[in-house]
Every structure is written in structure tokens, then in C-alpha cells.
Amino acid sequence: MxxxxxxxxxxxxxxxxxxxxxxxxxxxxxxxxxxxxxxxxxxxxxxxxxxxxxxxxxxxxxxxxxxxxxxKSGGPTFGNNFHVMLNTSTKEEADQLFVKLSENGTVQMPMAQQFWGAYFGMCIDQFDVQWMIAYG
The missing domain is CATH 3.30.720.100 (Signal recognition particle alu RNA binding heterodimer, srp9/1)
Known part of the structure; x- marks a missing residue:
């Protein structure tokens, strides 16, 4: 691929x-x-x-x-069946992206070190798109 x-x-x-x-x-x-x-x-x-x-x-x-x-299509239906996943090069980049994407949106899971080893967070942006952001 x-x-x-x-x-x-x-x-x-x-x-x-x-x-x-x-x-x-x-x-x-x-x-x-x-x-x-x-x-x-x-x-x-x-x-x-x-x-x-x-x-x-x-x-x-x-x-x-x-x-x-x-x-004529009736418009999209937003749901919780997908996330856009961003893997970053640094922890600082992860934090910057998270802050910007969650502005005027909803924080689902703040950026934090997770038990599986990644620095990870989840948010929904102001357009109802769900994001996962990870470093490591």
C-alpha cells in the first residue's frame, strides 16, 4: 500500500x-x-x-x-464509527495539535501517557469529527 x-x-x-x-x-x-x-x-x-x-x-x-x-442526497450523518488518527513526531507536536483541534470542540480524553506506552488523547472538533492523537 x-x-x-x-x-x-x-x-x-x-x-x-x-x-x-x-x-x-x-x-x-x-x-x-x-x-x-x-x-x-x-x-x-x-x-x-x-x-x-x-x-x-x-x-x-x-x-x-x-x-x-x-x-438531493439528504446530507451526511455523523456518528461515532470513525476517528481521524494523527501520529506525531514529538510530544510537543501532539499537544499543539490536540489544543488546536479541541478548540470549540469537546475533549473526550485529555493528552496523557497511557498504559500501552503511547502519549495519547481524543477529541471531537467543532465540525463533529473525532480525532485520536498519539506520540510514541
Whole structure:
């Protein structure tokens, strides 16, 4: 396997979320919109400005992708069946990412040394996306 990417689906807040994720993780961010294509598959005026694809390339092996759902799909359902996992290079990087991602969100498990040996924490960001952050 070359790499693994996470693909997140939003209900009109994809641009806002990805701008936030870029402010936390850095990287190169690009967007395409449903309205950029003549046959975009949607008759809804709002869909024309919604994100068809967002791509945040953090490094050669790490990216986050996403989109807004078209109006005709009824929108996404957020649940507790996934987390985005970030493995960091240092404890300080883990703390920095955790603080930024949990701002205006919910801390589920504060960053702390765990019995399995990792420095680890969990939070839900302001867009209802669950994150696990680990060092070690």
C-alpha cells in the first residue's frame, strides 16, 4: 500500500472545515466546486458553491480529502464509527495539535501517557469529527 487517506463528508461546511484543518496541520489545500463543472449532477443553486472535492496534502504520505453532500442526497450523518488518527513526531507536536483541534470542540480524553506506552488523547472538533492523537 502506498498510503492511506481519510475522506470526510460535510453538509455545506467543507470549505470552513478544511481551512481550519490546514491552519492546524499545514499543507497544500485545493478545492473544486460542483458549479465548476457544466454537468454537476445537481439542480440546487446552493450546490454550485459547495465543495465537490477538497484535498489537503500534508506530506507525501498524509492527506485529508472531503466534500459537501449535494442537496438531493439528504446530507451526511455523523456518528461515532470513525476517528481521524494523527501520529506525531514529538510530544510537543501532539499537544499543539490536540489544543488546536479541541478548540470549540469537546475533549473526550485529555493528552496523557497511557498504559500501552503511547502519549495519547481524543477529541471531537467543532465540525463533529473525532480525532485520536498519539506520540510514541
Amino acid at each position: 502506498k498510503n492511506l487517506s481519510v475522506y470526510l463528508v460535510f453538509n455545506g461546511r467543507c470549505r470552513e472545515a478544511f481551512n481550519f484543518y490546514q491552519s492546524v496541520c499545514g499543507g497544500d489545500l485545493t478545492f473544486t466546486h460542483y458549479g465548476d463543472f457544466p454537468a454537476n449532477g445537481s439542480d440546487a443553486e446552493a450546490d454550485k458553491t459547495h465543495v465537490m472535492n477538497a484535498s489537503l496534502i500534508i506530506n507525501e504520505n498524509t492527506s485529508i480529502l472531503g466534500c459537501d453532500t449535494p442537496a
